[in-house]
Amino acid sequence: MQERTLSIIKPDGVARGLIGDVVKRLEQAGLRIKGMKMIRMSKEQAKGFYKVHEGKPFYESLTDFMSSGPCVVMVLEGENAIEKYRKLMGATNYEEAEEGTIRKEFASDIEKNVVHGSDARETADFEIRYFFSELDIVSY
Ligand code: UDP
Ligand code: MG
DSSP, X not given: XXXXXXXXXXXXXHHTXXXXXXXXXXHHTTOEEXXXXXXXXXXXXXXXXXGGGTTSTTHHHHHHHHTSSOEEEEEEEEETHHHHHHHHHOOSXXXXXXXXXHXXXXXXXXXXXXXXXXXXXXXXXXXXXXXXXXXXSOOO
């Protein structure tokens, strides 16, 4: 089933020069990049994006971090794209992530874990619309 998911290279990933490494893995996995831009979220935008986590102990720190510098946001498309990309990312906590995953390879902090990926159809839809209009998504 063709589906879309939202990927973010978080501020730590951009600052550490990991854009190329992440993009290379997406391309090699056959995930098509159909939208891509660099953004800098305000604190309010970060809070809206992570609204599902409102009230959790890490919410304030996470939204400070996500608005602390530029991110690269991408719309990925492909067969089973949501699960495929979650597998490439690895577990939220890098210590529990499988060998070879982006987080295992590059992260060393549970918060600053290099990448974001949508976790279901409904969240992917919300998250893509949060950053992209349909006109920004290229068909090819
Ligand atoms: N996070 C954190 N501490 C936690 C859990 C999550 O700092 O105990 C951060 C981390 O950056 C994570 C983000 O909050 O990527 C969103 O959490 P979620 O559980 O949705 O993890 P993800 O879907 O990113 O794997
Ligand atoms: Mg999540």
